[in-house]
Amino acid sequence: MNINESADPQTWRPAGRLEWLGLAVLVLPTLLLALDMTVLHLAVPQLSADLQPSSAQLLWILDIYGFMVAGFLITMGTLGDRIGRRRLMLIGALAFGVASIAAAFATSANMLIATRALLGVAGATLMPSTLSLIRNMFHVPHERTLAITVWMTGFIVGTAVGPLIGGIVLEFFWWGAVFLLAVPVMVLLLVAGPFLLPEFRDEQAGRLDLSSAFLSISALLLVIFGLKDIARDGLNGLAIVASLAGLTLGAVFVRRQRRLSDPMLDMELFRRRAFTVSVVAMLMSILALSGAWLMIFQYLQGVMGLSALAAGVVMLPSAILQTIASLLVPRMSRWIQPSWLVSGGLTVAVTGFVALMLITADNGIGLMMLGTILLGVGVMPMMILGTDLVISSVPPEKTGAAAATSETATELGMAMGIAVIGSVGAAVYRGQMAEHMPSGLDVQQIEIATDTLGGALGIVPQLPPELAEPLLVVAQSAFAQALHANALIGAAIMAAAAILTAVCLRQVRIKAGEH
Helix, strand or coil, rough: CCCCCCHHHHHHHCCCCCHHHHHHHHHHHHHHHHHHHHHHHCCCHHHHHHHHHCCHHHHHHHHHHHHHHHHHHHHHHHHHHCHHHHHHHEEEHHHHHHHHHHCCCCCHHHHHHHHHHHHHHHHHHHHHHHHHHHHHCCHHHHHHHHHHHEEEEEHHHHHHHHHHHHHHCCCCCCCCHHHHHHHHHHHHHHHHHHHHCCCCCCCCCCCCCHHHHHHHHHHHHHHHHHHHHHHHHCCCHHHHHHHHHHHHHHHHHHHHHHHHHCCCCCCCHHHHHHHHHHHHHHHHEEEHHHHHHHHHHHHHHHCCCCCCHHHHCCCCHHHHHHHHHHHHHHCCEEECHHHHHHHHHHHHHHHHHHHHHHCCCHHHHHHHHHCCCHHHHHHHHHHHHHHHHHHHHHCCHHHHHHHHHHHHHHHHHCCCCCCCCHHHHHHHHHHHHHHHHCCCHHHHHHHHHCCCCHEEEEEEHCCCCCHHHHHHHHHHHHHHHHHHHHHHHHHHHHHHHHHHHHHHHHCCCCCCCCC
């Protein structure tokens, strides 16, 4: 199976200076969205102390953004095909900037949840627009792969340096300042975008099917809510009803897409093996990563006692090596079969999870650095080659839908990792706290300390030494157990993704010269 351009190669036009400058503009929102996710994780201790959210509210603050992005990505991707991808991206940039300002000055947990939801809807316009514009700006295969690599590197760098930048910001400003980082970037995008980016739309696309949009958004949100609730509280009536309702609406959505002459999501795309396997494996990889990544920053600060800046410094080696790996993957793919490169990388990532499972209070920092390096480097072949395979395997007029599907898988994996695996970690923490809670605390203190690590750390200074020390030890031990549980789940999921790619991509070849 060869992955190549569907158009006539004689029509390929090498990219010029304008296209490469445009690529630099497209990297900006990608870098920002990734940075925005990681710096928020770093701000959790300050945010928790200020707004005092419950454990449920804290998880919603962290994952409502991913939920809304995942829910709206397919709709926004097809909308961009119809009204123009540049236009949609610029509208989204304006909305993202305004919502970021509102989030920065949120005065309650519920207000922050609402503004994060608005950020998710705006963010859903940015990612598929950037990726589909790249596909239409770069027609020569090896140039397109390089452009996607640069774009993905922006995402990786944003994810990797987010802790360091966030640590510097939080060292001098309040937690809301991390949201204001988006404002100048969005202003620059709004100013430069109209001059450096071409407009592209599918001239054959019909009207946006509002019924399909409603079905896709509702199905995703209901299923994620149900899984989150089950992971947190076990099987219960509300979670089961929500999950079944979401699955039913999803089935109706798929059936409707098969019957429409101009569907929102072209189900024929999933007949392409490279497309389907890459999308599923990307979802699984991000799902595994995000569930553990959420707890890493809290562990460094809450258990190891590091400042936000020091935690960012600990993550710096991973950032540097991830960036180097992202640039080496295209060259390595010239000589190594994609299935071997991708599955081998995911196997390396599994060893990263094993390192996290071995962390104790005595060897935490060293194993944490090793684990995050192995995780970050290991997923690079999947993220780089998977994205290229997804975009390369569809016709140019379908890149909006393909990019949206790819990004939906990524964001859905991130949201489910935080919500579902994160809820499992929260349940392990609460169980350990309930079992080992030191005596002498009143009912309210027990409730707060059992709910979140931040709550326990907030109570410790208020207690006499004979109670403070035992509570601190129990809370830190309970959170370490939660990290180990999340790492174990992540290792199992990542191993399954490695097997999937090794088996199902073994016939895929990328022509020499494309990278």
